[in-house]
Amino acid sequence: MKNILKAGIAGVSGYTGKEALSILLKHPRVRVTYVAANNTRGRVDGIYPEFLGRTDLVCQKFNIVQAVQHCDVVFLALPHTESMRVAGKLLKAGVKVIDLSADYRLKSTRVYGRWYGRQHADVQNVAKAVYGLPELFRQKIKTAALVANPGCYPTAAILGLAPLVTAKTSSIISVVVDAKSGVSGAGRKASLDLLSSEVNENFKAYKVLAHQHTPEIDQVLSKLAGKKMAVHFVAHLLPINRGILNTMYVHLKEGITLGQLRALYKKFYKTEPFVRILPSGGQPEVKNVANTNFCDIGLAVSADGKMAVITSAIDNLVKGAAGQAVQNMNIMCGFTENQGLL
Ligand SMILES: NC(=O)c1ccc[n+]([C@@H]2O[C@H](COP(=O)([O-])OP(=O)(O)OC[C@H]3O[C@@H](n4cnc5c(N)ncnc54)[C@H](OP(=O)(O)O)[C@@H]3O)[C@@H](O)[C@H]2O)c1
Missing domain, CATH: 3.30.360.10 (Dihydrodipicolinate Reductase; domain 2)
Incomplete structure (x- = not known):
C-alpha cells in the first residue's frame, strides 16, 4: 500500500480551510487527521453540513502538541499575524507547513511590518520560506519545509x-x-x-x-x-x-x-x-x-x-488559496502535481 500522508488544517472553519478540507478528503494520498480553529468547535459536518457523510472529523481549539502528534503536514489557513506564532514550532517538530496567510510571503520583515501593521515574530523562518507559486518556483518548493502560499x-x-x-x-x-x-x-x-x-x-x-x-x-x-x-x-x-x-x-x-x-x-x-x-x-x-x-x-x-x-x-479559494496549497503539498511530497485537483 502506498504511504498515506497525514494532514492537518488549522482554520478549518474559515473559507480557505474549508476548501482545503474539501479537496484533501478526495485526495488519494492523504488522510486528514486533525482539524482546528480558534473559537469554532464541534463536528465539521455540523459546522458545514455539506460534509455530512464525508467525514467524522471534529474541529478542536488549535493546539500545537496535538497537531504535531497527528500530522506530517499542516495547512495554516489562519489570519495573518497568527501563522507566525505557530509555524516555527511545527517546523521544529519536523512537521511540514503550508501557510495560506501572508506571514511568510514578504522577504523583508520591515516591509511586512509596514503593510501588515505588526512586527514579525519569526524572522528566522521568513528567510527559509519558499514562495509557493509552482509555475515559477517549483524546484525550490520540492525541498521546502515551509511554503508561503501566495495571495489570491x-x-x-x-x-x-x-x-x-x-x-x-x-x-x-x-x-x-x-x-x-x-x-x-x-x-x-x-x-x-x-x-x-x-x-x-x-x-x-x-x-x-x-x-x-x-x-x-x-x-x-x-x-x-x-x-x-x-x-x-x-x-x-x-x-x-x-x-x-x-x-x-x-x-x-x-x-x-x-x-x-x-x-x-x-x-x-x-x-x-x-x-x-x-x-x-x-x-x-x-x-x-x-x-x-x-x-x-x-x-x-x-x-x-x-x-x-x-x-x-x-x-x-482554489488556485488563489487551498488548491494551490494542495498543489504545493503534492510537489513537496513527491506526488503527481495535479493529484486531487482535477
Ligand atoms: N479568502 C481568500 O480568498 C484567501 C485567499 C488567499 C489567502 N487567504 C488568506 O488565508 C488565510 C485564511 O483566510 P480565510 O479567508 O479562510 O479566513 P477566515 O474565513 O476568516 O477563517 C479564518 C480561520 O482562522 C481561524 N483562527 C483565527 N485565529 C486563530 C487562532 N489564533 N488559532 C487557530 N485558528 C484561528 C478561525 O477560527 P474561528 O472560526 O474559530 O474564528 C477560522 O477558522 C488568511 O490569512 C487570508 O488572508 C485568503
Missing part, C-alpha cells in the same frame, strides 16, 4: 505578468493591475461592508494604491525582472461569492504584436498543468475557473503594439 490577487497578477516581465523587462514603462474579487476573498468573519445588502448590486474600488498585496506582487516581479518593479494595483469588490478577474495594462516602449505576445505566453506555460492561455480573442471568465485550480489568461495588444492588455481569472 498576486497569484492572478503574477501568472498574468510573468512571461512579459521576464522577456521584455527593459521595454516596460508601467504596469497597472486592475483587480476584482468576489466577497469570499475577505474571509468568513462578520463585517458591515460585506453584508449581502451592501455588496449585492454594487461594485466599488477599495484600498486604492494601498492594498497589502502590492509589495508581494512587486517582490516577485522584481525578482523576475532583475530590477525593481512597482505595479499600480487597484482592488475592487465584485458582488459574487468567488472568483478574481485581473485586467493588467502594460505600457511598452517598443511595440509587440499579438502573435509575438501569444508565442511568448504559450512557450512560458507550455508544460504547466494549471495555466490555460485562451485561443486568440478569447477572454477569461470567472465562471470558467470557479471551483477549479486553473488560471485562465487572455491576451490583447493595441494597434501600435505599445499597450499589452493581459487578463487573468482564478478562483480565489
Whole structure:
C-alpha cells in the first residue's frame, strides 16, 4: 500500500480551510487527521453540513502538541499575524507547513511590518520560506519545509505578468493591475461592508494604491525582472461569492504584436498543468475557473503594439488559496502535481 500522508488544517472553519478540507478528503494520498480553529468547535459536518457523510472529523481549539502528534503536514489557513506564532514550532517538530496567510510571503520583515501593521515574530523562518507559486518556483518548493502560499490577487497578477516581465523587462514603462474579487476573498468573519445588502448590486474600488498585496506582487516581479518593479494595483469588490478577474495594462516602449505576445505566453506555460492561455480573442471568465485550480489568461495588444492588455481569472479559494496549497503539498511530497485537483 502506498504511504498515506497525514494532514492537518488549522482554520478549518474559515473559507480557505474549508476548501482545503474539501479537496484533501478526495485526495488519494492523504488522510486528514486533525482539524482546528480558534473559537469554532464541534463536528465539521455540523459546522458545514455539506460534509455530512464525508467525514467524522471534529474541529478542536488549535493546539500545537496535538497537531504535531497527528500530522506530517499542516495547512495554516489562519489570519495573518497568527501563522507566525505557530509555524516555527511545527517546523521544529519536523512537521511540514503550508501557510495560506501572508506571514511568510514578504522577504523583508520591515516591509511586512509596514503593510501588515505588526512586527514579525519569526524572522528566522521568513528567510527559509519558499514562495509557493509552482509555475515559477517549483524546484525550490520540492525541498521546502515551509511554503508561503501566495495571495489570491498576486497569484492572478503574477501568472498574468510573468512571461512579459521576464522577456521584455527593459521595454516596460508601467504596469497597472486592475483587480476584482468576489466577497469570499475577505474571509468568513462578520463585517458591515460585506453584508449581502451592501455588496449585492454594487461594485466599488477599495484600498486604492494601498492594498497589502502590492509589495508581494512587486517582490516577485522584481525578482523576475532583475530590477525593481512597482505595479499600480487597484482592488475592487465584485458582488459574487468567488472568483478574481485581473485586467493588467502594460505600457511598452517598443511595440509587440499579438502573435509575438501569444508565442511568448504559450512557450512560458507550455508544460504547466494549471495555466490555460485562451485561443486568440478569447477572454477569461470567472465562471470558467470557479471551483477549479486553473488560471485562465487572455491576451490583447493595441494597434501600435505599445499597450499589452493581459487578463487573468482564478478562483480565489482554489488556485488563489487551498488548491494551490494542495498543489504545493503534492510537489513537496513527491506526488503527481495535479493529484486531487482535477
Ligand atoms: N479568502 C481568500 O480568498 C484567501 C485567499 C488567499 C489567502 N487567504 C488568506 O488565508 C488565510 C485564511 O483566510 P480565510 O479567508 O479562510 O479566513 P477566515 O474565513 O476568516 O477563517 C479564518 C480561520 O482562522 C481561524 N483562527 C483565527 N485565529 C486563530 C487562532 N489564533 N488559532 C487557530 N485558528 C484561528 C478561525 O477560527 P474561528 O472560526 O474559530 O474564528 C477560522 O477558522 C488568511 O490569512 C487570508 O488572508 C485568503
